[in-house]
Amino acid sequence: MTIQYNFSLKNYNTFGIDAKANEFIAVHSTDELKKVLQENANKKKFILGGGSNMLLTQDIDALVIHIDLKGKKVIKEDENHVWVEAQAGENWHEFVLWNIEQNYGGIENMSLIPGNVGTTPVQNIGAYGAEIKDTFISCKAMQITTQEIKTFNNGECKFGYRESIFKQEAKDQYIITSVVFKLTKNNHKINTGYGDIQKELESKGITQPTIKDVSDAVIAIRQSKLPDPKELGNSGSFFKNPIISREQFNKTKTQHPEIKHYDVSETEVKVPAGWMIEQAGLKGYRDGDAGVHARQALVLVNYGNATGQDILNLSKLVQKKVLDKFGIAIEAEVNVI
Numbered sequence: 001m002t003i004q005y006n007f008s009l010k011n012y013n014t015f016g017i018d019a020k021a022n023e024f025i026a027v028h029s030t031d032e033l034k035k036v037l038q039e040n041a042n043k044k045k046f047i048l049g050g051g052s053n054m055l056l057t058q059d060i061d062a063l064v065i066h067i068d069l070k071g072k073k074v075i076k077e078d079e080n081h082v083w084v085e086a087q088a089g090e091n092w093h094e095f096v097l098w099n100i101e102q103n104y105g106g107i108e109n110m111s112l113i114p115g116n117v118g119t120t121p122v123q124n125i126g127a128y129g130a131e132i133k134d135t136f137i138s139c140k141a142m143q144i145t146t147q148e149i150k151t152f153n154n155g156e157c158k159f160g161y162r163e164s165i166f167k168q169e170a171k172d173q174y175i176i177t178s179v180v181f182k183l184t185k186n187n188h189k190i191n192t193g194y195g196d197i198q199k200e201l202e203s204k205g206i207t208q209p210t211i212k213d214v215s216d217a218v219i220a221i222r223q224s225k226l227p228d229p230k231e232l233g234n235s236g237s238f239f240k241n242p243i244i245s246r247e248q249f250n251k252t253k254t255q256h257p258e259i260k261h262y263d264v265s266e267t268e269v270k271v272p273a274g275w276m277i278e279q280a281g282l283k284g285y286r287d288g289d290a291g292v293h294a295r296q297a298l299v300l301v302n303y304g305n306a307t308g309q310d311i312l313n314l315s316k317l318v319q320k321k322v323l324d325k326f327g328i329a330i331e332a333e334v335n336v337i
């Protein structure tokens with residue numbers, strides 16, 4: 001465990017941005033983490049997990065602590081359920097696949113989401129009709145100033161759409177070290193409600209899908225639309241799908257009758273930002289090495305040597321074009337550093 005100086009973060013963020021950390025250290029256990037926090041109490045710190053949901057627009061003038069805690073185990077079980085605890089540094093997708101191999105169900109719809117287990121609660125990751133909050137029991141988190149470990153249960157995390165307490169009042173105060181999920185051992189709740197999954201399964205002639213079939217279908221859909229960060233730098237959806245009032249939606253709809261939406265409540269609807277970006281003519285748009293992905297307009301990509309600033313400038317252009325055309329503001333889902 002040694003501090004490295006002027007350290008390139010290119011391989012530590014899925015956008016592949018070559019920003020530098022003034023100081024960098026990787027920790028592999030909660031004891032190491034505690035020690036680093038104690039020994040560097042007065043330094044500015046920046047916590048880095050899988051680097052899959054951030055855009056680095058500048059070098060980081062702080063001690064970057066990379067959370068590399070590994071391990072997963074069953075901590076409790078009953079006839080129908082299993083409680084699995086995973087350390088924060090476990091790769092999310094590998095964790096999903098491991099659970100499917102054990103026939104533990106509940107997270108298969110979230111196959112192939114980049115990032116590590118420890119960051120999944122922060123933005124309540126979700127895809128294809130499932131969210132972390134549906135199977136999340138609790139997480140342990142170390143308070144940065146006191147090094148005390150606190151357990152947050154599901155309610156305490158205040159989950160919302162791509163939201164949690166860790167993006168709000170607990171921001172920059174805690175480091176999540178492990179997460180417990182409650183999964184099914186039998187009677188799996190197979191969730192194929194999301195249009196494309198059903199279509200994908202039908203194309204393979206599957207009528208009674210297993211959790212593995214659902215995972216395979218999600219993987220196939222994601223691979224057809226979403227770029228692999230190892231091949232093309234990206235951070236998944238760059239923007240959130242905006243939630244607007246039904247009143248505003250109805251107004252927009254008079255000018256754009258073909259606009260799509262999902263119901264959120266009686267008074268609010270969610271509008272697919274990817275659709276609006278495409279309608280604004282930006283799908284596949286490229287400026288230098290920064291681009292809007294050609295197969296999913298919600299995703300911004302780095303074709304090689306884009307800087308974080310290049311991507312940020314492109315994101316502002318996208319926001320402006322969507323606002324001009326639809327009168328709807330879209331905000332970044334990715335953390336802009």
Ligand code: EPU
Pocket residue numbers: 126127128129226235236237238239240241260272273274275276278283295296297298333
């Ligand atoms: N659409 C377009 N053009 C595009 C992209 C989308 O017309 O370029 C339309 C689609 O045809 C569809 C609608 O917009 O009618 C929604 O598209 P899609 O199903 O691809 O999902 P999304 O709303 O764009 C969200 C999540 C993704 C998640 C998918 C599937 C957010 C911000 N994004 O995207 O999550 O994989 O649903 O559940 O909620 C991520 O957060 O990084 C992420 C990839």
